Amino acid sequence: MGDVVPFKKKTHAEKHKGNTLCREGHHAWKIDKEGQFDVKSGRLVTIYICKRCAAIKNTLS
Numbered sequence: 148m149g150d151v152v153p154f155k156k157k158t159h160a161e162k163h164k165g166n167t168l169c170r171e172g173h174h175a176w177k178i179d180k181e182g183q184f185d186v187k188s189g190r191l192v193t194i195y196i197c198k199r200c201a202a203i204k205n206t207l208s
């Protein structure tokens with residue numbers, strides 16, 4: 148429930164013109180927001196975004 152990480156929806160075409168590494172799960176993470184307070188977990192989290200495909204993860208996941 149609380150730990151679902153949202154991913155940007157992309158069309159089929161957008162996904163496939165993207166990077167092969169991303170499709171294999173090797174994303175190019177960069178810090179999007181550092182030290183965000185996550186209300187659900189009561190902790191500070193850092194949010195990462197992939198600079199190639201815009202997938203998102205955070206330090207809780």
Ligand SMILES: [Zn+2]
Pocket residue numbers: 169173174175197198199200201202
């Ligand atoms: Zn990616």
